Amino acid sequence: MQDMDLLGPFVRLLDDVAVPAAVRALEAGGSIRPIWQVIVDSGYLDALVGEDRGGAGLALGEIAPLVEALGAHALPLPVADTMVARALLAEAGIAAPAGPIVLVSSLAQPVPGALLADHALVDTGMVVVLSPIAALDPQPTGVHGSVSAKLSGVPQGPSLARPAGGLRAVAAVLRAALIAGATARLTEMSAAYANERVQFGKPIGRQQALQQMLAVMAEDMIACRIAARMGASHGIAVPVHLAASAKITTSIAASRVAGSAHAVHGAIGISEEYDLQLLTRRLHEWRLAEGSEGYWSGLLGKARLDSAAPTVDWVRAEVFG
């Protein structure tokens, strides 16, 4: 299936249901059902499930643009997590529950989207367990507008084998793709706003200082897109070095792009009623989820220092594969 055949209808679906008002309603504790039902009915949740098991049989790399679209809409529902979870469950012959599933690689820190999930697919380090979220006592973080939750306890439910690299690598690549989508939307919004907002008698986008900053935003946007798609290019069993490269690049860019987007928009961007903050809050959340740039840099650096190969050779073999 071509990217565009897949992506176009998905973006239209999100344009319909994931409007800013709906995103705000989810953040305020509203029901997920209307949006979730549309997504379920679309069939996209089984995009990664094998064709022999009733899915579309797509590879993770093929759906990366869909995950970016979810990020661009700042949708807090764990749709991408659910896609991966359903593929892993189908592979293991376990019937998937109907609702949203979050991927959980650690109980130590808050999990994005967990307040909206019915189930969690938890990597215990030994096995992966499909647990009702209630068994993990999800607690709100107290952060305004966040649907992340702190989980605790012992996951209860059927278990399956861990994919290579565990859930953290694939979950990190999903966060990378979400960041890529959000940075793309923020770059477009910021360029458009810079062309509209007039100060000193001309659009602020005519100021070289703004142009230079927006150019760097565009560079970060492209870097995120390419790093995330590279991360997704080897399927759900994401090689750890590939996850590291994707999450490092996107996590560094996430902070920078959020900062620049706010700088361009000025005070209005800080206000709750303006949509910018839906994206920038999410960027910071995704940066911190599944290991920030610091976590993955340490891991990648240690592996690099263990090899006598020159850097370019090492990168070709160990990251590009």
Add this chain to the structure above:
Amino acid sequence: MFDTLTLATLPEQDEALRSVVRDLVARHVAGISIDRRARSWQGFDAGFSRALGAAGLLGLTLPKAYGGQERGPFARFVVVEELLGAGAPVAAHWIADRQSAPLILHFGTEAQRQCYIPGICRGELLFCIGMSEPGSGSDLASVRTRAERTEKGWLLNGQKIWTSNAMHSDYMIALVRTSGTSDDRHAGLSQVIVDLKAPGVTVRPIVDLTGDAHFAEVFFDNVALGEDALIGREGEGWKQVGAELAFERSGPERIYSSVVLLDAWVRHLQAIGRNDCAPLVGRLTAELATLRAMSIACTARLAAGESPVVEASIVKDRGTGFEQELPLVIGDDLAAHPDEPVSEELYRTLLYVTHVAPSFSLRGGTREILRGIIARGMGLR
């Protein structure tokens, strides 16, 4: 925005070139010190360039009819990556192979193609590019060097400066004014090919802050050029130069200029057995990996027959930023351990790259100009 710049992969048949280059490079760079290898594409060795030509590793994007390999931009990416990764001295053929030959192929006459391209593919004809003048840096449209029509061709007067490798080159392709004045900006500019051995041409090397003399000033005093010196159309020079920029700005040379230093530092860390800087090594490795994928993505646009000038500016600006950060963070890491011995070779390499690094975001279009180009691509100007 810039939607076509996306993940691309190097074709298998081009990857296969790697082993050919690798053998040749290994034999050649074995005796070159690390700080010499750190010259990257400023390292000059005419013999090595001829050896590359003989091995069929030049003219990879050019038609076989003119001595090229007819393989395309991906093959060139692979070969260049191998050369730069090892710090091989590639300056002799660099400009001719990357820019001059494609320019002559696209805009030159059949006679010009026959005359110059086969020699470039053999690594024998060396070119430089005459752009900057004392009064024209980033504002290239203000060039004053002038070629006046004569009965037999053109009469060239003026001066170029900061021309890389002019003292080693056989020819210069110069951007000159053939009509109007600098007030006419882009109109009236043309590209001419100048034999640097012609009477009236004076080339004076300029020593840089590292003690190297890789660039030069070039004076033209009533230099008589033939009718066939004009490349492309009279008055179209600006447009033709624009088409070159995508070749000039997207390649691995915009991400690998400091990679010899990076490797030397990693070997130092391994020898000393220290890994407290693993997070820094990891971050730099990830940034390099992403830049490589971005450069390949841009190469894919070239391979598709496009001229991705904005996309190439994105790769170059980000790539040179990375190249410039390397000597600074590596210097900090080494000096943050003042009781740890550092080899003289590594120290020289570090300081060479540190000193020359500001040029990375000057050559081939400054950072500020590139960001302006990107901003225009975003609809901001």
